[in-house]
Amino acid sequence: MNKVQHYINGQFMDSSCGEFFENINPMNGKILSQVALGREDEVNAAVAAAKAALTGEWGQMKLNDRIAMMYEIANEIDRRFDDFLEAECLDTGKPYSIARHIDIPRGAANFKVFADTMKSHAEEVYKADTPDGRNMLNYSVRKPKGVIGVISPWNLPLLLMTWKVGPAMACGNTVVVKPSQVTPTTTSLLGEVMSKVGVPAGAYNVVQGKGSVTGNLLTSHKDVDAITFTGETKTGEMIMQACSHGVRDVSLELGGKNPAIVFADCDMEKAIRETTRSCFANSGQVCLGTERVYVQRPIFDEFVEKLKESASKLKLGQHNDESVDMGPVVSAAHRDKVLEFYDIAKKEGANIILGGGAPKMEGELANGFFVEPTIWTGLPEDATVVKEEVFGPCCHIAPFDTEEEVIKMANDTNYGLASTIFTENLDRAHRVASEIESGIVWINSWFLRDLRTPFGGMKGSGIGREGGHYSLEFYTELKNVCIKM
Numbered sequence: 107m108n109k110v111q112h113y114i115n116g117q118f119m120d121s122s123c124g125e126f127f128e129n130i131n132p133m134n135g136k137i138l139s140q141v142a143l144g145r146e147d148e149v150n151a152a153v154a155a156a157k158a159a160l161t162g163e164w165g166q167m168k169l170n171d172r173i174a175m176m177y178e179i180a181n182e183i184d185r186r187f188d189d190f191l192e193a194e195c196l197d198t199g200k201p202y203s204i205a206r207h208i209d210i211p212r213g214a215a216n217f218k219v220f221a222d223t224m225k226s227h228a229e230e231v232y233k234a235d236t237p238d239g240r241n242m243l244n245y246s247v248r249k250p251k252g253v254i255g256v257i258s259p260w261n262l263p264l265l266l267m268t269w270k271v272g273p274a275m276a277c278g279n280t281v282v283v284k285p286s287q288v289t290p291t292t293t294s295l296l297g298e299v300m301s302k303v304g305v306p307a308g309a310y311n312v313v314q315g316k317g318s319v320t321g322n323l324l325t326s327h328k329d330v331d332a333i334t335f336t337g338e339t340k341t342g343e344m345i346m347q348a349c350s351h352g353v354r355d356v357s358l359e360l361g362g363k364n365p366a367i368v369f370a371d372c373d374m375e376k377a378i379r380e381t382t383r384s385c386f387a388n389s390g391q392v393c394l395g396t397e398r399v400y401v402q403r404p405i406f407d408e409f410v411e412k413l414k415e416s417a418s419k420l421k422l423g424q425h426n427d428e429s430v431d432m433g434p435v436v437s438a439a440h441r442d443k444v445l446e447f448y449d450i451a452k453k454e455g456a457n458i459i460l461g462g463g464a465p466k467m468e469g470e471l472a473n474g475f476f477v478e479p480t481i482w483t484g485l486p487e488d489a490t491v492v493k494e495e496v497f498g499p500c501c502h503i504a505p506f507d508t509e510e511e512v513i514k515m516a517n518d519t520n521y522g523l524a525s526t527i528f529t530e531n532l533d534r535a536h537r538v539a540s541e542i543e544s545g546i547v548w549i550n551s552w553f554l555r556d557l558r559t560p561f562g563g564m565k566g567s568g569i570g571r572e573g574g575h576y577s578l579e580f581y582t583e584l585k586n587v588c589i590k591m
């Protein structure tokens with residue numbers, strides 16, 4: 107049986123308690139591997155190794171050498187592309203067709219983009235008069251924050267973990283990563299990359315385990331200088347509380363209930379294609395995904411019919427079948443949660459345009475955690491699946507008449523992460539984009555990413571922005587130095 111171990115101080119190891127937990131394959135419910143269960147000993151060892159590395163070989167490394175090492179890590183991820191692809195798809199159930207183009211390429215890109223940022227980033231310098239007729243020069247310098255706790259989610263495990271580890275390490279920090287218990291493998295695989303590249307021991311550490319135990323130990327550890335987390339809003343609130351002890355910085359990218367706004371003057375083919383992606387890609391398990399669709403009344407019936415037709419063509423199946431569009435959701439627990447929302451929608455009187463349950467799968471996939479792509483209409487704006495994040499392959503479509511009305515509906519949520527707008531009237535596109543309360547707005551597109559842009563949510567969707575120099579703001583301490591001349 108495969109084992110997934112901790113990676114601490116440059117070494118793979120089991121837990122001192124000798125305990126493991128099972129990693130389950132979402133495609134068939136079978137055991138994939140035994141995963142070391144991290145507890146106090148492992149968290150303490152990982153944090154101690156990370157802290158020591160700050161003053162050891164890693165902390166003393168010259169900037170250019172560290173930048174070069176970031177590129178080497180990216181190149182090694184590329185060299186082991188197929189290993190990362192297989193590991194990620196087996197852990198998550200996502201098909202090659204998604205992981206090959208999104209998850210794994212971003213694993214490498216997330217190191218390269220921050221190596222580039224470190225090379226080109228300029229700091230501010232100000233020259234000013236002083237009261238005694240002389241001058242002063244003020245300049246700022248950045249120092250790494252120290253030991254960064256990284257708690258990464260199960261929907262895009264490698265992408266979202268390296269979206270934090272890349273900038274953190276590029277800025278000279280050390281990291282202790284606690285991946286989700288349901289998707290442990292690629293964090294340990296990245297440990298093999300770090301060893302291969304010769305990253306000094308202690309710079310990158312992984313403690314496997316359960317959020318309620320290992321995660322809590324990490325976020326409350328006094329030698330962890332800052333925490334970055336992507337995941338559910340409730341968990342984010344708890345992590346923020348833990349960080350208040352010792353006044354430690356926290357970066358949170360949390361949940362969303364993202365609206366798509368489709369105007370009657372849209373390019374219908376584009377709107378259908380992009381909304382099919384934003385609702386159903388990755389089995390709807392994308393924080394940026396769409397779960398509310400607002401369509402201007404004159405095209406409402408046509409849009410519903412065409413989205414139903416598009417979604418009904420999605421092929422569910424095995425991760426390594428290149429023709430498969432959608433796999434299972436990540437775990438039995440998440441499958442049950444999504445199906446519970448499906449039942450609630452039915453009870454609250456939804457028109458079920460498509461899906462609404464679990465599909466009949468053949469062979470060993472019959473034990474997989476599959477749910478049907480689902481489309482509802484006819485629910486009021488205060489319905490459960492219109493207000494709460496399902497995080498599954500589903501959406502509710504509602505009609506609207508005026509721009510003012512739809513902006514109000516779109517903003518009537520505790521979240522504020524992402525939104526999409528479909529219109530060929532660019533004045534309207536920019537006008538509506540400026541009114542929508544979300545950190546990210548895509549116009550006539552979805553999940554197009556320039557990694558230098560500010561990425562993050564407002565309201566209950568999080569705190570802080572990641573990407574380009576925005577990540578530097580979080581992963582460094584900024585110091586101002588003033589010289590009198």
Ligand SMILES: O=C(O)C(=O)/C=C/C=C/O
Pocket residue numbers: 261262266269391392393394555561
């Ligand atoms: O594209 C990104 O950088 C990113 O963070 C994606 C997040 C998706 C969350 O589910």
